[in-house]
Amino acid sequence: MNEIEPTITAYFEAINGERYDRAAALFAPGAELIAPGIEPLSEPAEIESYFAAALRPYPEHRDEVTRTILAGRTATVEIHFRGALASGQALEFDAVDVFDCDEEGRIVRLSTWYDSHAVRARLRRALAAGEAAG
Numbered sequence: 001m002n003e004i005e006p007t008i009t010a011y012f013e014a015i016n017g018e019r020y021d022r023a024a025a026l027f028a029p030g031a032e033l034i035a036p037g038i039e040p041l042s043e044p045a046e047i048e049s050y051f052a053a054a055l056r057p058y059p060e061h062r063d064e065v066t067r068t069i070l071a072g073r074t075a076t077v078e079i080h081f082r083g084a085l086a087s088g089q090a091l092e093f094d095a096v097d098v099f100d101c102d103e104e105g106r107i108v109r110l111s112t113w114y115d116s117h118a119v120r121a122r123l124r125r126a127l128a129a130g131e132a133a134g
Contacts, residue, residue, distance in 0.1 A: 002070045004101040008077060011099075011107070016062050020051040028106035036116035057123070058083035058091070066094075075099045081114075087130025093119050 007026055014022035024047040027033070033041040033050065041047050055061055061083035069076040077097045084090050095114035102108050 002075075003103075003105050004070070004073055004075055004099065005068075007101055007105045007107060008065075008068065008075050008099060012063055012065060015051065015055075018055070020048045023051055024048040026107050027110075028102050028104075028108045031107055032109045034109070034111040036112070036114065055083075057085060059086050060084040063095075073101045073103070075101075085126055085130055087126075089126035089130045091119075091122050091126050093122065 011023055011026055014020065014026070024044040027044060027047060030042060031047075033047050035050070035054070038050065041050055061081065064080045064082065065077055066080050067078040075098070077099065079095045079097060080092065081095055082090070082092050093114055095112060098109075098111045098113070099107055100109040
């Protein structure tokens with residue numbers, strides 16, 4: 001087993017379990033989180049707040065890991081996101097997370113990649129459908 005696999009597993013368990021404090025605790029001091037639409041974050045409280053805000057619209061959500069490629073202390077993880085808004089409207093999309101970890105397995109850099117324009121368009125449609133149904 002690669003030394004970073006437990007970190008990747010713990011990260012997705014924390015995200016899927018809405019334990020954003022646990023996800024943020026996996027980052028090394030001075031680490032960097034890079035995601036579409038935000039300035040890079042490095043403070044644990046900022047990282048925790050980002051996860052909470054990004055997933056707030058989805059009372060139901062799950063990041064399903066579909067493929068992991070390990071190269072030393074770097075992992076590229078393909079994800080299929082499935083979520084549902086409070087209205088019950090579903091939203092799905094694919095993403096890629098690239099984790100760089102230190103020798104202790106802590107995350108030193110995480111970059112998240114997805115088509116933010118397509119996701120926003122799907123979110124707008126789901127919100128409109130939920131309003132029309134409500």
